[in-house]
Amino acid sequence: MMLEVTNLAKSYGDVPAIADLTFGVAAQEFVCIVGPSGCGKTTLLKCLSGLLEPSRGTAVLDGTTVDGPPETLALVFQEYSRSLLPWKTVLDNVLLPLRAKGLDKAEQRRLAMESLAEVGLADFTHAYPWQLSGGMQQRVAIARALAYQPKVLLMDEPFASVDAQTRAELEDLILKVRRHFGITVVLVTHDIDEAVYLADRVVVLTKRPTKVAEVIDIDLPDDRDQVTTRESPEFAHLRGQVARLIVGAQPGDADTTNVGVAS
Amino acid sequence: MRQRLSNLALELWLPVALVVGWWLLSDTSTSTYFPSLRTIMATFVDTWMFTRFGSDVIPSMARFAYGLGIALVIGITIGTVLGLVPTLRRAFDPILDFFRALPKPALLPLAIVVFGVGDGMKIFIIAFGTVWPILLNTTDGVRGVDPMLHDMARVFGLTRWQRLWQIILPAASPQMFVGIRLSLSIGLILMVVSEMVASTNGLGFFVLLSQQTFAIPQMWAGILLLGIIGYAVNLVFLMVERRVLRWHIGRRAAASGDDHQPTAKPKGRLRRARVVTALSSVFRTNA
Amino acid sequence: MTAAPTVEPAGTPTASTAPRPSVRRRRGGGRLLPLATTVGILVVAELVLRSGVLGSEFPAVSSVVAALITEVSNAAFWDRLYQTVQSWLIGFSLAAIIALPLGLLLASTRFLFRSTRLIIDFLRPIPPLAILPLAVLLLGSGTSMKVWLVAFSAVWPMLFQTIYGAHDVDGVARDTARSYGLGRAQIYRHVVIPGALPYIATGVRLAATIALVVTIATELIVGSAGLGYRINQVRYGGDMTTMYALILVAGLLGWLSTAASRALEKRLLFWHPSQRQAGGGQ
Numbered sequence: 001m002m003l004e005v006t007n008l009a010k011s012y013g014d015v016p017a018i019a020d021l022t023f024g025v026a027a028q029e030f031v032c033i034v035g036p037s038g039c040g041k042t043t044l045l046k047c048l049s050g051l052l053e054p055s056r057g058t059a060v061l062d063g064t065t066v067d068g069p070p071e072t073l074a075l076v077f078q079e080y081s082r083s084l085l086p087w088k089t090v091l092d093n094v095l096l097p098l099r100a101k102g103l104d105k106a107e108q109r110r111l112a113m114e115s116l117a118e119v120g121l122a123d124f125t126h127a128y129p130w131q132l133s134g135g136m137q138q139r140v141a142i143a144r145a146l147a148y149q150p151k152v153l154l155m156d157e158p159f160a161s162v163d164a165q166t167r168a169e170l171e172d173l174i175l176k177v178r179r180h181f182g183i184t185v186v187l188v189t190h191d192i193d194e195a196v197y198l199a200d201r202v203v204v205l206t207k208r209p210t211k212v213a214e215v216i217d218i219d220l221p222d223d224r225d226q227v228t229t230r231e232s233p234e235f236a237h238l239r240g241q242v243a244r245l246i247v248g249a250q251p252g253d254a255d256t257t258n259v260g261v262a263s
Numbered sequence: 264m265r266q267r268l269s270n271l272a273l274e275l276w277l278p279v280a281l282v283v284g285w286w287l288l289s290d291t292s293t294s295t296y297f298p299s300l301r302t303i304m305a306t307f308v309d310t311w312m313f314t315r316f317g318s319d320v321i322p323s324m325a326r327f328a329y330g331l332g333i334a335l336v337i338g339i340t341i342g343t344v345l346g347l348v349p350t351l352r353r354a355f356d357p358i359l360d361f362f363r364a365l366p367k368p369a370l371l372p373l374a375i376v377v378f379g380v381g382d383g384m385k386i387f388i389i390a391f392g393t394v395w396p397i398l399l400n401t402t403d404g405v406r407g408v409d410p411m412l413h414d415m416a417r418v419f420g421l422t423r424w425q426r427l428w429q430i431i432l433p434a435a436s437p438q439m440f441v442g443i444r445l446s447l448s449i450g451l452i453l454m455v456v457s458e459m460v461a462s463t464n465g466l467g468f469f470v471l472l473s474q475q476t477f478a479i480p481q482m483w484a485g486i487l488l489l490g491i492i493g494y495a496v497n498l499v500f501l502m503v504e505r506r507v508l509r510w511h512i513g514r515r516a517a518a519s520g521d522d523h524q525p526t527a528k529p530k531g532r533l534r535r536a537r538v539v540t541a542l543s544s545v546f547r548t549n550a
Numbered sequence: 551m552t553a554a555p556t557v558e559p560a561g562t563p564t565a566s567t568a569p570r571p572s573v574r575r576r577r578g579g580g581r582l583l584p585l586a587t588t589v590g591i592l593v594v595a596e597l598v599l600r601s602g603v604l605g606s607e608f609p610a611v612s613s614v615v616a617a618l619i620t621e622v623s624n625a626a627f628w629d630r631l632y633q634t635v636q637s638w639l640i641g642f643s644l645a646a647i648i649a650l651p652l653g654l655l656l657a658s659t660r661f662l663f664r665s666t667r668l669i670i671d672f673l674r675p676i677p678p679l680a681i682l683p684l685a686v687l688l689l690g691s692g693t694s695m696k697v698w699l700v701a702f703s704a705v706w707p708m709l710f711q712t713i714y715g716a717h718d719v720d721g722v723a724r725d726t727a728r729s730y731g732l733g734r735a736q737i738y739r740h741v742v743i744p745g746a747l748p749y750i751a752t753g754v755r756l757a758a759t760i761a762l763v764v765t766i767a768t769e770l771i772v773g774s775a776g777l778g779y780r781i782n783q784v785r786y787g788g789d790m791t792t793m794y795a796l797i798l799v800a801g802l803l804g805w806l807s808t809a810a811s812r813a814l815e816k817r818l819l820f821w822h823p824s825q826r827q828a829g830g831g832q
């Protein structure tokens with residue numbers, strides 16, 4: 001297992017956000033975590049990335065218990081416009097984490113350019129983030145994470161605030177990137193369709209106090225396609241399965257929940 | 264093009280009319296207190312080019328620059344520390360409040376006692392007067408840094424040094440500039456006051472001495488120069504601000520734009536795009 | 551044109567009014583720490599100063615307090631304080647009476663706004679004390695000179711902030727008002743003036759500060775009756791202790807001014823985000 005979460009709990013003061021989570025993520029696996037808004041998804045990612053200390057339980061990354069931000073992990077934040085530095089160009093934003101790694105200059109640059117090319121921004125290296133559209137900004141954030149060469153990439157609702165068209169493009173981008181770089185991805189979302197479309201496995205969370213409702217294997221073929229995958233009966237079936245878990249609905253009325261659980 | 268010209272005319276007609284009016288109306292003036300603008304300008308040229316330039320203008324500006332420089336270093340350093348350590352900030356809050364509100368000229372007699380009547384006293388009073396807006400605004404700016412940026416810095420393992428220089432200080436810089444702008448006007452006032460109270464040279468000294476010796480055209484020339492210096496200092500500030508905070512201005516312009524359309528073009532064309540952005544921010548109020 | 555005018559008003563309301571109060575009031579029970587620190591510093595200062603290592607220019611805190619008590623029990627002190635406060639407040643009020651209506655007027659049409667912009671941008675940064683010699687020449691060195699000089703210095707921040715505040719009022723708000731058929735005067739009264747208030751408030755606070763600075767500076771330079779002159783007088787007399795006591799009084803005056811304008815801002819701008827945030831904890 002690349003990442004193992006065991007009985008992890010987190011409360012803010014007396015308020016329990018996460019009650020008890022146990023799940024694992026295999027190397028090079030793509031796991032989506034779905035749960036209703038406010039159930040503690042961001043909190044979970046902060047615990048996994050060492051930004052927050054769990055109240056109980058552990059997260060073990062590649063054999064080492066997480067007790068601070070690990071070097072083999074990168075995080076893509078939900079709000080791209082806040083996590084990029086507006087006073088730095090796209091290239092400098094991507095270079096910044098590499099400077100701390102002690103690589104030589106040429107290697108830093110090579111890594112940065114390679115990951116920018118991977119996300120299709122090779123021509124925008126000297127633009128500032130605020131000169132780019134939302135989707136392009138999120139690509140910069142992804143490039144920054146990739147250049148850091150993590151084993152595990154965590155993403156917190158990375159496509160929640162872009163339009164539908166861009167979202168589809170970014171979903172396919174992240175699938176491609178994951179194949180090229182062979183990294184492990186844990187992506188948090190409240191969008192059921194997105195989770196099913198992207199993941200090898202979906203971890204469904206309950207409302208607060210948060211537990212794992214169920215872990216569902218997504219046995220769709222590996223080369224996913226926005227049109228054919230989404231219209232396949234397997235996809236519809238899996239989506240219904242996840243939706244029922246989240247909404248706690250009875251079988252049969254899954255249709256009313258196919259938009260997601262954004263609240 | 265025509266549009267530009269008529270804009271320019273709209274901005275300029277009144278200033279030009281006032282200067283011309285002053286010139287014409289005062290030309291036959293025999294009043295002691297209000298010499299003709301012609302006389303004032305002649306005196307201005309005589310005085311400042313260049314007999315008194317080295318003896319009064321340079322010392323004044325040097326004191327102002329030293330005082331402000333010291334205030335910048337101290338204000339930004341301490342302001343950053345107080346911004347990073349909220350407890351410290353809270354502990355010193357009453358003392359900071361008191362010194363910020365203290366009308367600084369009241370400290371002049373004290374400064375004279377401690378530093379004498381030389382440059383040290385003037386630099387001290389300018390530095391002491393200008394340090395507070397810089398310090399307090401730096402503190403606010405540092406404290407206001409988006410917590411997400413701190414998270415980002417930790418996840419990507421940035422060193423403390425990098426966090427300070429690459430994240431905290433740039434993020435706080437717009438607020439710092441608010442403080443620096445306030446400092447400039449306080450600093451100029453204190454420069455003039457300290458030279459009027461106790462000095463043997465400098466612009467403040469010169470205008471007061473001219474009045475006391477009834478060298479009225481000289482006094483007017485001095486006032487005019489102080490006005491020009493005040494304006495020039497402000498202009499330099501704006502130019503520096505526009506350069507240093509280009510990202511901030513650009514970002515705000517982008518955020519207030521209707522559709523959040525990307526403004527960057529792929530390489531090559533980017534330079535032009537940036538020039539256009541910069542220009543449009545300069546002329547924003549013209550829209 | 552290199553004389554590009556200022557785009558932003560000095561200290562936009564969000565920048566200079568919002569963050570400070572919000573943090574100071576965040577923890578209601580947090581009065582102890584600042585109090586303890588202040589007392590601690592005063593005690594340490596007392597011990598160091600009493601030992602005399604810093605020389606006679608630096609009297610002990612306790613003797614400064616004693617001098618302050620002596621000074622305030624003197625009727626002449628109150629007279630001088632009155633002189634200072636009077637010139638300050640009259641000059642400031644005069645400036646407000648001139649600057650606020652004038653600012654609204656100049657912002658009311660594009661023509662007036664654009665025509666006067668360069669002049670105001672040129673006059674505003676002139677250090678107000680530059681014209682002190684002229685004021686002395688024309689008005690002598692008495693109270694009326696002081697008042698006019700103070701008024702001159704306080705006009706600019708208020709005028710500038712009012713113009714830019716009124717000019718910057720959200721175009722959407724204006725258009726909305728117009729689409730509801732409000733007349734020009736009504737739009738001004740209900741949309742523009744409230745919208746400009748946060749800026750005006752900042753201008754008023756800056757002006758009050760500058761006005762006090764100029765009042766005390768004028769007294770120092772010209773020797774007209776008041777607190778500023780008195781501070782210099784006791785310095786001449788070599789009475790360091792009283793000098794410190796009077797500096798303390800000047801500081802309190804400034805502090806009161808800031809506190810008063812903040813309180814006023816809070817009342818007038820209760821609807822503004824900066825205040826909502828600030829008052830949220832109360």
Ligand SMILES: Nc1ncnc2c1ncn2[C@@H]1O[C@H](COP(=O)(O)OP(=O)(O)O)[C@@H](O)[C@H]1O
Nearest residue numbers: 012015017035036037038039040041042043044
């Ligand atoms: N710093 C915090 N202090 C207190 N409560 C918090 C904090 N951050 C989040 N919470 C609470 O914890 C819960 C989970 O938040 P979050 O992890 O952001 O949920 P999600 O990302 O799933 O929407 C929410 O109810 C939120 O109000």
Ligand SMILES: [Mg+2]
Nearest residue numbers: 041042078157
């Ligand atoms: Mg979240």
